[in-house]
Amino acid sequence: MRQYLERIEQFRHLNAFVEVFAEEALERARSLDIRVRNGEKLGPLAGVVTGIKDVICYRDHEVSASSNILKGFTSLYSATAVERLLEADAVIIGNLNCDEFAMGSTNENSAHGKVLNALDTTRVPGGSSGGSAVAVQADLCLVSLGSDTGGSVRQPADFCGIIGLKPTYGRISRHGLIAYASSFDQIGIFGKNIADVAAVLQVIAGPDTYDSTASQREVPDYQTYLNEGNKSYKIAYLKDALHHEGLDPEMRAGYEQFFDNLKAEGHTVEAVNFDYLDYVVAAYYVLTTAEASSNLSRFDGVKYGYRTPAAGLELADFYKKSRSEGFGKEVKRRILLGTFVLSAGYYDAYFTKAQQVRRLVVEKMNGILSCYDAILLPTVPSTAFKIGEKMEDPIAMYLADIYTVLANLTGVPAVSIPLQRHSNGMPYGIQIIAKQFDEGHLLQIANNLLQ
16 A cells, blocks of 8 residues: 555656545555454455546545536545445545536546556646546556546546446446446446456446446356467457548457458358448447536535635626636536527437437447457557647537447447557557446457467
């Protein structure tokens, strides 16, 4: 524990942590030491040093969603995922920086300042779970929790050269996760090897009476899947994704070589068409901004969080002033977009149409997965970009999510694993998608492909 705390201090310039629970973590480590000496049975994650994204509630600890509107707010309860980590004897070392309300792809939209990529501090770590990714990347904790609404675990995992898992929607309870878009949000896991990720998923997955969208399905033993030897898989890759004009040419060549290697190892790898790829980002942003507009209406400056110091305001002006001063630029942009697509004159043209696109994408994805063990596609179109490079062009930023939003639109599990290094020195990975609630085979395939 002391080694981790020393490393956190050494790498403070990366700005991965919002708060470090140093004394509390050391005390918990001491109590685990005593239990070990007394021969007590410990939980499956005993002593595993974990960080949690600053959108996940931990009782009696501050949680701000990296926003000024929640500055100084202390959580009254713990997220179900946090409670299960603690029951398994994990040690939570701190909460981790992120894009404000998990809205962003670079971790530059944080009230606590931007997070830096440990491999190249002139580049972004990805977002919105950038702090969670960098904490694992730089060995500031063993594993960490993030949230994934449209790629916010997988994209930073790719940029940082580590593993990022987004489970099936409903596999992990969302109780205690500050909502961005409720039908998309899912807690995800960062790690440096599949066994660690599987062990954490084993603990935090499962039904929860506090979350009606949490699945009632039994959680299988993921380690048994990992213990099974190499198999031959039938894998699809999306031709439209590989030949998309936005994909870095060097990365495309790397993926093609990787597919050839898989075929040489005895796997079946086939190209399939996915006609809706150019529609998924538009549908995703219409639906998520609409849900964000609704979810973030509760932050009004009345019951908790930031309130404007301006005096003598009418109630409506008080709300507007508090929200204008408390929310950052990107969050305000998405609230306004969401309010627009939900407005009376545009609801059918945008929101209803996006729901119809989502239905078509779900049917297409399920059709492909019924014939294949998994789908392979890039995680992102390029390696980590320079700090500030895309901040003035939100459309370019949104289009960078083209490969990750598929899994959120359809609710299927997906994992990003490291693949190669680009000639610019930065890592890039590949994304694996499997059927709903088939994390066991997803992790097994990822583990075998990493060998």
